[in-house]
Amino acid sequence: MLRSLLVRMKQGYRTFSYPHGPAPELPDRYRGVPSCADPGQCPPACRLCEQACPTHAIRIADGAFNVDLGACLFCAACAGACPKNLIRQDREYRLSASCREDLWSPRPRPAAVVLNRRVYHVARRSLRLRQVSAGGCNACEADTNVLSTLAWDLGRFGIQFVASPRHADGLLVTGPVTENMKEALLETWNAVPGPRLVIAVGACAVSGGVFSGHRETAGGVSEMLPVDLYIPGCPPHPLTILDGLLRLTGRIGK
Amino acid sequence: MNTVSAPLQHPGVIAIADIPVVSVEKMRETLASETEAGNRIGGLFGILDEKEKPRLLLVMMADRTGSFHVILSDPGEAYPAFTPDFPQLHLFERQLHEDFGIVPGGHPWLKPVRYTGSADRPGGGNFYTVQGEEVHQVAVGPVHAGIIEPGHFRFNCRGEEVLHLEIALGYQHRGIQGALVGGPDKRTIHYMETAAGDTTIGHSTAYAGVCEALAGIETPARGAEIRAVALELERMANHTGDLGALAGDVGYLPTSSFCGRLRGDVLNLTALICGNRFGRGLILPGGVAWNIEESRADTLKTRLKTAGREIADAVGLIWRTPSVLARFEGCGPVPRETAEDLGLVGPAARASGLSGDTRHSHPAGAYKKDRPALVTAEAGDVAARASVRRDELVHSEEFILRLLENLSAGEILRPVSPLKRNCLAIGAAEGWRGEILHVALTDNAGRFSNYRIVDPSFKNWTGLAMALRKQEISDFPLCNKSFNLSYCGHDL
Numbered sequence: 001m002l003r004s005l006l007v008r009m010k011q012g013y014r015t016f017s018y019p020h021g022p023a024p025e026l027p028d029r030y031r032g033v034p035s036c037a038d039p040g041q042c043p044p045a046c047r048l049c050e051q052a053c054p055t056h057a058i059r060i061a062d063g064a065f066n067v068d069l070g071a072c073l074f075c076a077a078c079a080g081a082c083p084k085n086l087i088r089q090d091r092e093y094r095l096s097a098s099c100r101e102d103l104w105s106p107r108p109r110p111a112a113v114v115l116n117r118r119v120y121h122v123a124r125r126s127l128r129l130r131q132v133s134a135g136g137c138n139a140c141e142a143d144t145n146v147l148s149t150l151a152w153d154l155g156r157f158g159i160q161f162v163a164s165p166r167h168a169d170g171l172l173v174t175g176p177v178t179e180n181m182k183e184a185l186l187e188t189w190n191a192v193p194g195p196r197l198v199i200a201v202g203a204c205a206v207s208g209g210v211f212s213g214h215r216e217t218a219g220g221v222s223e224m225l226p227v228d229l230y231i232p233g234c235p236p237h238p239l240t241i242l243d244g245l246l247r248l249t250g251r252i253g254k
Numbered sequence: 255m256n257t258v259s260a261p262l263q264h265p266g267v268i269a270i271a272d273i274p275v276v277s278v279e280k281m282r283e284t285l286a287s288e289t290e291a292g293n294r295i296g297g298l299f300g301i302l303d304e305k306e307k308p309r310l311l312l313v314m315m316a317d318r319t320g321s322f323h324v325i326l327s328d329p330g331e332a333y334p335a336f337t338p339d340f341p342q343l344h345l346f347e348r349q350l351h352e353d354f355g356i357v358p359g360g361h362p363w364l365k366p367v368r369y370t371g372s373a374d375r376p377g378g379g380n381f382y383t384v385q386g387e388e389v390h391q392v393a394v395g396p397v398h399a400g401i402i403e404p405g406h407f408r409f410n411c412r413g414e415e416v417l418h419l420e421i422a423l424g425y426q427h428r429g430i431q432g433a434l435v436g437g438p439d440k441r442t443i444h445y446m447e448t449a450a451g452d453t454t455i456g457h458s459t460a461y462a463g464v465c466e467a468l469a470g471i472e473t474p475a476r477g478a479e480i481r482a483v484a485l486e487l488e489r490m491a492n493h494t495g496d497l498g499a500l501a502g503d504v505g506y507l508p509t510s511s512f513c514g515r516l517r518g519d520v521l522n523l524t525a526l527i528c529g530n531r532f533g534r535g536l537i538l539p540g541g542v543a544w545n546i547e548e549s550r551a552d553t554l555k556t557r558l559k560t561a562g563r564e565i566a567d568a569v570g571l572i573w574r575t576p577s578v579l580a581r582f583e584g585c586g587p588v589p590r591e592t593a594e595d596l597g598l599v600g601p602a603a604r605a606s607g608l609s610g611d612t613r614h615s616h617p618a619g620a621y622k623k624d625r626p627a628l629v630t631a632e633a634g635d636v637a638a639r640a641s642v643r644r645d646e647l648v649h650s651e652e653f654i655l656r657l658l659e660n661l662s663a664g665e666i667l668r669p670v671s672p673l674k675r676n677c678l679a680i681g682a683a684e685g686w687r688g689e690i691l692h693v694a695l696t697d698n699a700g701r702f703s704n705y706r707i708v709d710p711s712f713k714n715w716t717g718l719a720m721a722l723r724k725q726e727i728s729d730f731p732l733c734n735k736s737f738n739l740s741y742c743g744h745d746l
Contacts, residue, residue, distance in 0.1 A: 004508050007567045029529030054440045131401040137451025137742050139532045145401045149514030163399030180425045184396045210444040216429035
């Protein structure tokens, strides 16, 4: 007993002060949104970055570099393919959007989460979510789970993951939605009383990610459920997920 | 004629033409003689030859010599199943039947494994049923309480006592093995990183080994050392998280709370190396993408020592709290013989007294020179699985510090030459759950014609089912967490 108190003292107080204080520090090699430093320097008709992208997230149109953050794996394959070394990845972690089209970059960042009145009334002070992994690789799941640890302490925002869909205000879905999970996902959704939200976390859930085009998976959650919030990343940093949830509930970025 | 191939070293490569092709009966004899000689079964796979005809490929692992033996056979449409004699092949033969319709006659339970393109879904069909007065079934999943992947558990119980547990998976099937055919291409490394996302380093290391063997190149020493640092960090993060979760499952909140944060601290060390907490983008065929410069090594060492100290404190509380130990001890035991028969791997096997550890038996890269000490326990229960993980944490930390102290000079990444044609290659890594095995075959253009992934979970899920026998159903979460197996690594 004394020992556990001693260890407790040594562990100290560890909950981040964010969002009132500074955000937890991102690693110096963190890879955020890719962009082209100077499309004017691109060799004529060069499409190497577009071709190198494993998820076809890049579109070169009218000499501009556009990237779909909903499909992007933030893997830097585009940067590695650029013969002129023009592609940079910034340190942006605020990636969420409530509208799929708003995930295209460049964009006015962070994309304002459209706080529709319905979401706001459901989720403003208390948001209970049921998590469903539908083909997720356990990375998005793990970094969602981490938000409930004492360092992030999601509970202080009134947000909680619950065991039963009957107790939930919505679903947080990870994974591209495998054929084998479709039915279970729909049944879980049907068990959530309305009004209800859907949050898609990670490239797979947003767009199918690296599995897009597979016959064994769908191309993300929006193929079968109305999505209220998209959180990109492979997997998203916990800070990205938290930022999305706080925007959705109007706690930041109002 | 030899009944097995010449030994392949690890990572190893052999021309497909040099692999002996034997009758199914001869393969059965080989299985018997090899296991008699103390060798282990790596896997049994259905592969397509150049004429799209399915063949059996058996991979044996010789732990004493650190080598692999392979052998091929043409099973035809049906053959007498190996499973009755070698229970650990039961899932491999089910997979064979699912993929190619080959019937292993006499297989006791020939259900699909992954439900690829099938009208049926996991969780459907028949379940093994125990009959008798007061016997009832409990169905759990695929969607569970908590943030966890999907799977279906069907318990046959008498009162609270579990008589039999059948685990039905396949919900996470994303078609990775099929999508790897024709590669390597720009998606291949991402399939490896997401085969089991919590084992990104483990699977991408095994894949890199396959590619390097096929390209005939050595991993640069410094690159191999950085891989080993990342692999041990992955082990530390997951062991820490799981020990915390085990404490949480018996309602002991101090360790549970502390470990939840500490796991993140270790993941952040991986992010310090490559920018991503799970090691995405770090491992490449030919080496690693990110260097650990001297100043970074110093930061890593300092932060790792702090985390290690705090983890030891937090985890140590478990063994100082009799009420926690009372719940762990005797819960979910897997006897040594069962572990051996089922071919369990990793900490689950070592907790039952087996000594399998790929870092020791089949070392590659940095593990050839030095490795963390081997940890085993005897009891095979939750307490044993927890103690193996506790001790592995300490040894992994010491090993990482030794590696960072003595990083070799030189390059971290080497260009990968075109892959050899018509060859078979094997790469392995000891992930935090146990032995990861990758087997690739190339066609006459040097592209993958077959790629097989064996996540340790594929071998260990049945161990969990056996651990539950004669246990209380309320102990299932605790037993489950003591294995903490991958759903997506199994379903691929």
